[in-house]
Amino acid sequence: MKFWSKKNIFIIICLIAILIFLATMGNSPAVEFQNSDLKYSKPSTHHIFGNDSLGRDLFIRIVYATKNAISIALYSILTCVFIATIYGAYAGYASGIAEKIMVMIMNIIGSIPDFLIAIFLMMFFNNIGLKNNNGSLFGIFGTLVIVSWIPVARVIKNETKKIMNNDYILYSKLKGAKFFHIFFHHIIPNIKNTIIILVIQRVPSAIFLEAFLSFIGIGLQPPIPSLGKMISEGIKTARLYPHLLIIPSICLILIILIFNIIGEVLIKKLNDEELKNE
């Protein structure tokens, strides 16, 4: 079946709508409702995953932490690919000094370690004074975008360079085409499958990176629930209350696994269709 069929486009639009819905959902107060009587409780009928160190219901926290993980990952990757595509395509289109400068910028930013960027952004957003540590959301989002865009931009630049070698680009330039025409008319149609694959491939690692940064304490800050944070707290009390470690860990593993599998299926479909059109 064709990848870009009406049905698939409809599915993609639905997914984007779900994303928007998820992100604007915010957190229900139940996430933070503390019941000191229930501190560290094991799973029960009222609280199917049990309660954490502050008596909060683990199940609700896991649900919202998962939602945060997925929506942050998807948003940041989509933004990152959007920026990287325009930057990479222009770097591929340009030549001479402009290209050299753009590559140098990529190399400089690319050599800054992820966690330094994360710390800097977190401090920056905290200082703006958004309530409830919502600044950390922007911090993590910004970190994921900045960290991921460079490898994507490099791939796009190389693909664009190959496209620019073709005579049809020469023809377009002869007719007076500038960057925007070539970008929308020639580059995008030829790299759109590459872009999709890049997005799909990076989502699981974005989910992991967010969890990792939150785990070491420079990602999402409480009260915003995060699987990474829950795992790091669960480790402290793992001997006495294993459910606080095991459940978030399994959840994180599952969502990364699911996205990996979805990714492979979609990529295979895309590749099959590419071949059929040759």
Add this chain to the structure above:
Amino acid sequence: MNNIININNFSVQYYCRKKYLEIIKNLNLRIEKKQIISIIGESGSGKTTLIKAIMKLLPQNAKTSGKLAIFGKIYNSENEMQEIYGNKIGMTFQDPFLSLNPTLKIKSQIAIIIKKKYGKINEKEIHNKSYELLKKLNFNNIEEVLDSYPSEISGGMNQKINIALSLEFEPEIMIFDEPTSALDYDSQDEVIDLVLDYYKRKKPLIIFVTHNIVLAKKISDRIIIMKDGCILDDSPKTDNGFIFNSEYARLLYNNALYEKNKSYEIRSSKKLIELKNIKKNFKKKEVLKNTNFTLCKGETVGIIGKTGIGKTTLCKIICGLYKASEGEIFIDKNTNIEMVFQSAKSSLDSKLKIREILNESNKINKKELYEDKVLLNYIKDFNLPVDTLERYPTELSGGQNQKIAIIRALLNHPNVIIFDEPTSSLDVNSQKDILDIINKIKEKNSLSYIFISHNPQVINYMCNRIIKL
């Protein structure tokens, strides 16, 4: 029963846009001796598919049936073939720009092969051997070439390097897919000498896929002619040359390509384009020096020369794509120049429909798009299928794509068209077809042409005046 290659009842089908296309039908072929075999056929006859089937390099949407054995063994996948790639069987591909890695410099790519062949070897030795390799190919400026990327040197040079690298491992079976179609006569000779020298040394089986019959006649011990996915005729070299049974094969074999026609009368002396003392440097390379060129109204001027000498560069300067480093350029003010490029594959964007390709120029300049009626007139004139506007370039043959490129040029009502090797990637019948169309429209639209080719026969057939670079 030592068959080198044994093919029995072999068929190949491609699944493409929801239908199965039969490319090769029940083919039988036995190659027992190590010799030079040429496979000749029109585009679409299945020659490249056959070669890819032997090498197990068919795309995933291809279905095969029947038996194909190499040295008596049947291989079922590319993986199984890994053990004989390079040392027992090798192949060079048609498009020179696709054969070398565009992101590595020439010296890096040669180094990879040399390291593989000689094992432990130091940098200096690698450089020496690379130098030797390029020297044997009669390259000038070897150091510059080594330091370049494949896109910075011409297609012919790429092809020569590619072939030389394939021969480094001295395989017992060597397959060449159109090795000379992008080369000028001198380079062709040099490449053929390379191949024949290799043949004399190691006596391999050489399979030459080509549509250059003259070449095939000269060097082959056996000629196989393919048409519509089958082997039409198969003849070894006899004392009386090659003898074929079918009418088609005989016509192809005896095709005296182009009779000298063309009255060489000088038309009106109105100068449309004049270039004086043009110099063009790319970084440190001097591509054009003290070049002069004129085009008068109604003429067809041919530009001929070795690969890499600057024919395409000169034309790009005329079009305004490149600025000359030095020299004067005069172009008459009402002159509208269009260009038709060498490879139809790279001059038409395969992701766009033909209709969009033909309308691109209007889109760029924010003019009204052509109505289908207007486009269909041209489509009919050029004998193209009725549904062409809806198709993608990949659904048309090379010759048809080239016709689209010509229509694209004509739509702008030019008075000068530059043809850059418009027929070198086409088979003989399509070539004649295109050249005749080019001549027909010249009179009808009172055009003047600049015609680049490395084939002296084509130049003689088409041009009033020839300039050699």
